[in-house]
Amino acid sequence: MAEATLSSSPSTAKIAARQKVQDVNAPLWRNALFVAPYLFFFVTLLIVPLLWGIWLSLHKADAFGAGRFVGFDNYVRLFKDKIFIQAVGNTFYFVLLTVPTLAIIGLLLALALNRKTKMAAALRAVYFSSSVLSVTIVTLIWRIVFIGNFGLLATIYGWFGVPAPAFLSDPSLAMIGIAIATVWWCIGLPMMLFLSALQQVPAEIYEAAALDNASRWRTLWYITLPSIRRTFVLVLIIQVVLQFQLFGQAKLMTLGGPNNVSKPIVLYIYEAAFTKWDLGLGAAASEVLFILILIAAMAQYFISRRKGEEG
Amino acid sequence: MSAVSGGNMVGRSTGDRVILILAVVCAVIMMAPVLWVIGLSLKDNKELMADMNSVFHAPYTITNYVNILATSSVFRWILNSIVVAGGLTLFTLILASLAGYGFARLNFPFRNTLFIIVLLGLAIPEQAVLIARHQIFSWLKFHNTYHGLILPGLSAPFGVFLMTQYFRAIPKELDEAALLDNASRFKIFWKVLLPLTVPAQATLGIFTFLGAWNDYFWPLISGTKKEMYTLTIGIASTQTNFAQSEGLGFLMSQAVFAGAPILVLYLFFQKYIVTAVSGAAVR
Numbered sequence: 001m002a003e004a005t006l007s008s009s010p011s012t013a014k015i016a017a018r019q020k021v022q023d024v025n026a027p028l029w030r031n032a033l034f035v036a037p038y039l040f041f042f043v044t045l046l047i048v049p050l051l052w053g054i055w056l057s058l059h060k061a062d063a064f065g066a067g068r069f070v071g072f073d074n075y076v077r078l079f080k081d082k083i084f085i086q087a088v089g090n091t092f093y094f095v096l097l098t099v100p101t102l103a104i105i106g107l108l109l110a111l112a113l114n115r116k117t118k119m120a121a122a123l124r125a126v127y128f129s130s131s132v133l134s135v136t137i138v139t140l141i142w143r144i145v146f147i148g149n150f151g152l153l154a155t156i157y158g159w160f161g162v163p164a165p166a167f168l169s170d171p172s173l174a175m176i177g178i179a180i181a182t183v184w185w186c187i188g189l190p191m192m193l194f195l196s197a198l199q200q201v202p203a204e205i206y207e208a209a210a211l212d213n214a215s216r217w218r219t220l221w222y223i224t225l226p227s228i229r230r231t232f233v234l235v236l237i238i239q240v241v242l243q244f245q246l247f248g249q250a251k252l253m254t255l256g257g258p259n260n261v262s263k264p265i266v267l268y269i270y271e272a273a274f275t276k277w278d279l280g281l282g283a284a285a286s287e288v289l290f291i292l293i294l295i296a297a298m299a300q301y302f303i304s305r306r307k308g309e310e311g
Numbered sequence: 312m313s314a315v316s317g318g319n320m321v322g323r324s325t326g327d328r329v330i331l332i333l334a335v336v337c338a339v340i341m342m343a344p345v346l347w348v349i350g351l352s353l354k355d356n357k358e359l360m361a362d363m364n365s366v367f368h369a370p371y372t373i374t375n376y377v378n379i380l381a382t383s384s385v386f387r388w389i390l391n392s393i394v395v396a397g398g399l400t401l402f403t404l405i406l407a408s409l410a411g412y413g414f415a416r417l418n419f420p421f422r423n424t425l426f427i428i429v430l431l432g433l434a435i436p437e438q439a440v441l442i443a444r445h446q447i448f449s450w451l452k453f454h455n456t457y458h459g460l461i462l463p464g465l466s467a468p469f470g471v472f473l474m475t476q477y478f479r480a481i482p483k484e485l486d487e488a489a490l491l492d493n494a495s496r497f498k499i500f501w502k503v504l505l506p507l508t509v510p511a512q513a514t515l516g517i518f519t520f521l522g523a524w525n526d527y528f529w530p531l532i533s534g535t536k537k538e539m540y541t542l543t544i545g546i547a548s549t550q551t552n553f554a555q556s557e558g559l560g561f562l563m564s565q566a567v568f569a570g571a572p573i574l575v576l577y578l579f580f581q582k583y584i585v586t587a588v589s590g591a592a593v594r
Contacts, residue, residue, distance in 0.1 A: 029420060031496065034413030038406040038471055039425065045466035046432055049443035056443055063449070112334045119331065125581055126338045130345075132577045133570050134525035134543040140550065140566040144351070144559070145344045150363040152347045184341065192585065216326070245436060248527045252547060266438055266528075273442045274532050283442045290439040297434070 057283035067280075074284035083260055084285065087268040088292075090175060094246050094264060095296075097179040098186070099239045105183065106190025106235065111220075113191070114198045124195070128188035135185070135248030142181035143168065143253055168254050174262040178249050185249075186242070190235045197231035198224070233304035240296050244289065265289045352376070352564035359559050375564035385568065387538055388545035394457050395530070395541055396523035399464040403519045404512055406465060411474025412500045416486065426475070432468040437528060445532055455539045463529055464522075470515050477511040478504065513583045524573060542569050 057074055060067045078084045109127055113120045130138070145152040146167040157164035167177030201224065209219045247266040250256055256263030256271075265285060273282030351359065353371040379385055413419075414426050444463055445454075453459035481504060489499045530541045540548060546569045550562065577584065 028418060031413060031417035032419040032422075034417060034496075034500070035410040035419075035425065038410035038465075039429075041406065041462070041465040042429060042432060042468065045444065045463055046435060046440060046468075049440035049447060050435055052443035052447070053440055056446070061446075063446075109334070109337075112330045119335075123334050123338050124585070125578070126342065128581075128584070129574060129577060130341070132521055132525075132573050134546075134573070135527050136543045136547040137566050137570045140546070140562070141344050141348050144348060144563065152344060155363055184344075241436070245438065252550070269438055269442075270528075270532075273445070279442055279446065286438040286442060290436055293436055294434065 053283045054287060056280055057287050059280050061279040061283070063277045063279065070280070074280045075288075077281060078284055078288065083263070084265075084268055086260055087263050087265050088288075090260075090262060091244060091246065091264045091292075094175055094179060094182075095240060095243045097176065098182050098243045099236060101179070101183050102186055102190050102239050102243075103232065103235050105187055107194050107232070109187070109191045110194030110198055111224075114195055124191070127191055130185050131188035133185070136252065138181060138185045139249055139252035142177070142184070146177055146253075169258060171258050171261045174254050174258060178246070178253055178262055181253065182243070182246070182249055186239070190239065193231055193235050193238075194228065197228040201227045230304070233300060237297050237300050240300065241293055244293050244296065265292075348563045349567055351560050352567045354560045356558055356560045375561045376568065378561060379564060379568055384537060384540070384545060385542070385565070388540050388542040389572075391457075391460075391534070391539060392524055392542040395460045396520050398457065398461045399523045400516050400519045402461070402465055403467070403470050404516055407470030407474045407515060408505060408508065408512070409500075410471045411476075411478050412504060414471070414475040415478035416483075416504075417496065429468045429471055432466075433472065441528065441532070448533060454533050455536045459533050460530055460539070460541070464519070464526075470519065473515055474508070474511060477508055481507055510583075513580075517580055517584055521573070 058069060058071060060070045060073070113124050113127075148154060148164070148166055148169065151164070153167070154164040165173055167173045167180070205223055205227070206219065209223055214222070245266055246264040247270065250262050250264050250267050251270070254262045256267050266289065269282050269285045269289065272278050272285060347366065350366040350371075352375055353373065354366055355370075355372055355374065358365050410429075414422065414429075448454055448459055453462070485507075486499045486503055489503050494502070524541075525543060526541070527543055527547075530544045531547075534540055534544060537545075537548070546565055549565060
């Protein structure tokens with residue numbers, strides 16, 4: 001700081017001396033006072049609970065505290081529990097249903113709406129609007145769409161005299177129903193991320209392509225898509241992390257049913273901890289989820305980096 | 312101008328128009344469930360029970376909305392949501408601005424290490440800390456209080472990350488000049504730099520407010536008394552008699568009632584939200 005002022009401005013020795021006095025008066029650690037308030041909450045509300053959660057997962061804990069130390073018993077119980085294994089499978093299935101769909105539809109919408117007309121702006125607003133609703137409202141809307149006999153879907157199918165698929169009560173369709181509602185709810189963010197990436201692509205590249213008479217598809221394939229590859233990975237990582245945490249939709253639309261086919265890991269955690277009050281088991285399940293999310297996010301990150309180095 | 316910004320979608324060809332029309336059709340399909348729910352909310356419950364198709368024609372009524380105002384705890388829930396989301400937003404802005412300034416501009420021992428640890432905090436999912444937080448908060452008797460609902464949100468590292476990036480982008484000459492005038496660090500922060508961060512404050516404020524307003528998990532396990540429900544939890548709690556179609560219009564009017572304010576807010580701040588999302592993406 002001191003040498004910067006000396007070199008950058010024609011400051012007099014007097015001013016430089018005055019600043020030096022201030023630096024001496026204010027020791028460096030006092031600067032940390034600016035970050036201290038946040039760090040206090042960071043440590044007490046994030047780091048301590050994280051460590052305490054890991055500690056809890058090694059105990060037979062109930063609502064009143066960490067009880068007896070049981071080592072990895074909770075984890076063994078988890079992996080012997082067929083419902084937990086099923087919940088892990090359900091979660092992966094849900095992620096596979098939603099994340100590619102969100103990325104591809106988001107990209108298509110962004111490509112279609114990347115123009116400076118009022119119409120495009122209005123459509124962008126419409127597609128993003130569902131994202132600001134809470135999960136409660138989203139599920140309320142979609143339950144009434146899917147509900148048998150008198151839902152919107154049943155009404156529309158009824159016009160053609162065909163019975164509607166029972167999205168939320170048919171075991172083979174329940175997760176798909178939740179995925180449809182989720183894509184409807186979450187599509188705004190990927191679209192926006194792709195839009196801002198498209199606007200970062202330098203116009204000169206397109207001008208050069210136009211001079212070469214490159215077709216629309218060739219331009220899309222050889223210029224646009226490669227330029228936004230990093231955003232594509234970003235969208236995938238954000239969505240995988242987000243969709244792994246599926247909870248509200250499953251709890252409010254199907255309660256994890258029928259027969260646990262739509263029970264995700266987080267709903268399992270919630271039930272273990274807050275309806276059975278088996279906090280140790282719930283904590284163990286949440287550590288498993290934590291590790292799964294970390295692996296998935298890191299895998300995508302490293303795969304994209306290796307590709308980036310080659311290309 | 313528009314041809315350049317259109318990039319890959321240059322020109323006004325037929326293909327271009329087809330794409331736009333498709334986008335409009337999809338938008339209408341996307342809005343259909345919402346319009347239908349609004350329609351249901353405006354119908355007499357008995358008439359709906361007799362014939363769901365009656366939603367497509369008059370008479371419509373606002374009785375359901377009048378009944379919300381008369382019977383349920385919805386005003387208390389709205390108040391709770393405002394206190395929780397507003398309080399969390401205010402404190403987040405304060406904490407994140409101070410920390411962002413500190414990390415971006417000042418030197419102190421272990422600064423880089425601390426910043427990296429905070430960044431790593433971004434990778435911790437809520438579920439990994441939820442159970443322990445719940446237990447700690449029950450020992451402290453924080454459940455079913457406003458501070459119990461607000462405090463966990465204050466630990467989120469996203470705001471600090473965003474503000475640090477933003478402070479770093481402001482030219483250093485600005486505060487160095489003020490430093491020469493012997494202004495204190497805090498005065499420089501307050502008088503010189505903070506006014507320049509208004510766009511970032513808006514971004515962070517909107518994200519924080521929306522997140523807190525729509526949060527479902529923590530209020531579900533912490534605010535368990537009916538009078539401490541947030542709007543999100545309150546609306547969810549009224550949906551038990553869903554299978555019987557009686558009161559369907561009433562149920563739907565609650566969804567509209569709860570969703571409308573946030574949608575109106577969105578329409579007002581839409582410009583900032585779009586910049587916010589794009590801005591966060593670029594970094």
